Amino acid sequence: MLIRGTGIGGGVAIGVVARMADPLPDPVERASAIGTEAEIERANRALAAVAADLEARGGRVGGSAKEILEAQALMAKDPTLAGQVADRIATGTTAERAVFEGFAGYRDLLAGMGGYLAERAADLDDVSQRVRAVLAGVPAPGVPDPGHPFVLVARDLSPADAVTLDLGQVLAVVTSEGGPTSHTAILARESGLVAVVGARGADHLADGEEVIVDSAAGTVTQGPTVDDLAAATERIAERAARADAPIRPGALADGAALPLLANLxxxxxxxxxxxxGAEGVGLFRTEFLFLDAEEAPSIEAQQEQYTRVLAAFPGRKVVVRVLDAGADKPLAFLATDDEPNPALGLRGIRSLRAGEHVLRDQLTALARADAATDAQLEVMAPMVATVEETRYFTGLARELGIRVAGIMVETPSAALIADRVLAVADFASIGTNDLAQYTMAADRLLGSVAALQDPWHPAVLRLIGEVGAAGRNLGKPVGICGEAAADPLLAVVLVGLGATSLSMSPHALADVRAALARYGTVDAVRMAGAALAAEGAVEARAAAEAAGAPSVSESDGR
Known part of the structure; x- marks a missing residue:
């Protein structure tokens, strides 16, 4: 039996299932036996203990994991939440019940906002569970330890659980909830862990049963046959060999160069x-410098971080995206009014224009870092939709010392007028995650519509092809910096659509490098044409695969 979800990466794993324990039950409502002051003291101690634990975990990890855990620690220390808990205790209830109600109320508020904030509502549930576990004197629900390697199956992973996975024991992760940008997905990409998220049938997987998790196909195979196991074992060995192979520059089988860059x-x-083996950086996200800050970082503080990245890639391309703020990532120093549909509001370049001083400081810091290093800096603006926005950004960037200024193509409008946009910009980089979201009208943070967020859909591919054609006609580079580039087969199709570079999570580089080396330019164009002619995402993948299969005569000469 096949269970389908959204695969993260291109790996495959074989193992037995170990399910994560269910969450703590909701505490019953009852009167306190120790009084209001004692209950408030218990609650405050538990909140402080959880905050300290999350901060300690964050200090042991880096990257997105650290940011996620620190954000959760801030939730546990939030004075507003502590006040809500105290108010509920004052009515005579217990600390356990007050924590449950206080966090649940705030969770519902975030969930109602939609988008990124709705996805973060699950973090509140996890913090609530941890605080109530401290109050009850029991371990918080977490990752099981069966004493042998296993496939972890869960409703979803909390950030604290995800970042402390023992990758020597966890062969793969399968979740029944979550989308391609959930914490589980983000951390799986960063660590190279095999994962399938949003697999609705995963609730039926039982402890101890053997499964095959195929992240390339987005499937979990229950009761695999001997042939299934043999094929999966062969793929695992092939992937290990690719990872150990000497690192070479990205190129097609006919020698056409295709730089493979990293998303950082x-x-x-x-x-x-x-x-x-990253040949440069295709997307350096700068939000980490700004999130959770009361005011924008100084030019000097920004310059220091940008210099670190540029200095690591002398003579290589480093593409930096300026702050993608607003809407689902609100910042105190770029405050906007509440928006009923934040995904369509003041985000990206729109938000930066409303606070141009922030953009000017960032561009100044980048220009200074560029002057101090030998990398080939390119800077791009997010969420551009019009030629006028393109002209605004590129003009300001050049005024402040940026030599190469481009845009991200994340909206259908920018793709449809790519010829006019690229007449102004030096380059374009396609953000496939958001482009799929806006093309298919499917929130990329919601597992319930994950099937519609597939970059294989011909509507999305057609828009990518429009940008590729415009770049080819105008002699302008067109990169791909969405995670679609990490899909080895889709990477070939993207080249056939006109991509001149691919950027992805570093752990995906070996798989994509090997895939490109199996096909020539003519193959890539043929596979792209087959995918474009299909009716849907599943059909497009199958068509591309069939078009890329060599004939007998071709296989003799290839």
Whole structure:
């Protein structure tokens, strides 16, 4: 039996299931036996203990994991939440019940906001569970330890659980909830862990049963046959061989160069990217410098971080995205009014124009870092939708010393007028995650519509092809910096659609490098055409695969 979900990465794993324990039950409502002051003291001690534990875990990890855990610690220390808990205790209830109600109320508030904030509502549930576990004197629900390697199956993983997985024991992760940008998905990409998220049938997987988890296909196979196991074992061995192979520049089988770059979320991730063979950086997200800050960081503080990244890639391309703020990532120093549909509100370049001083400081810091290093800096603006926005950004960037200024293509409008946009910008980089979201009208943070967020859909591929054609006609580079580039087969199709570079999580580089080396330019164009002619995402993948299969005569000469 096949269970389908959204695969993260291109790996495959074989193992027995170990299910994560169910959450703590909701505490019953009853009167306190020790009085209001004692209950408030218990609650405050538990909140402080959880905050300290989360901060300690964050201090032991880096990258996105650290940011996630620190954000959770701030939730546990939030004075507003503590006040709500105290108010409920004052009515005579217990600390356990007050924590449950206080966090649940705030959770519902975030869930109602939609988008990124709704996804973070699950973090509150996890913090609530941990605080109530401290109050009850029991371990918080977490990752099981069966004493042998296993496939972890859960409703979803909390950030605290995800970042402390023992990768020597956890062969793969399968979740019944969560989407392609959930914490589980983000951390699986960063660590190279095999994962399938949003697999609705995963609730039926039982402890101890053997499964095959195929993240390339987005499937979990229950009761695999001998042939299934043999095929999966062969793929595991092939992937291990690719990871150990000498690192070469990305290229197609006919020798056409295709630079393979890294997506980075902070300067701390640079060493891994270099070790895994990144030929540069295709997307350096700068949000880590700004999130949770009361005011924008200084030019000097920004320059220091940008210099770290640029210095690691002398002579290589480093593409930096300026702050993608607003809407689902609100910042105190770029405050906007509440928006009923934040995904369509003041986000990206729109938000930066409303606070131009922040953009000017960031561009100044980047220009200074560029002057101090030998990397090939390119800077791009997020969420551009019009030629006028393109002209605004590129003009300001050049005024402040940026030599190469481009845009991200994340909206259908920018893709449809790519010829006019690229007449103004130096390059374009396609963010496939958001482009799929806006093309398919499917929130990329919601597991319930994960099937519609598939970059294989011909509607999304057609828009990518429009940008590729415009870049080819105008002689302008067109990169891909969404996680679609990490899908080895789709990477070939993207090249056929006109991509001139691919950027992805560093752990995906070996798989994509090997995939490109199996196909020539003519193959890539043929596979892209087959995918474009299909009716849907599943059909597009199958069509591309069939079009890429060599004939007998071709296989003799290839």
């Amino acid at each position: 979320g902070s300067a701390d991730a640079v060493d891994d990217a270099v070790r895994l």
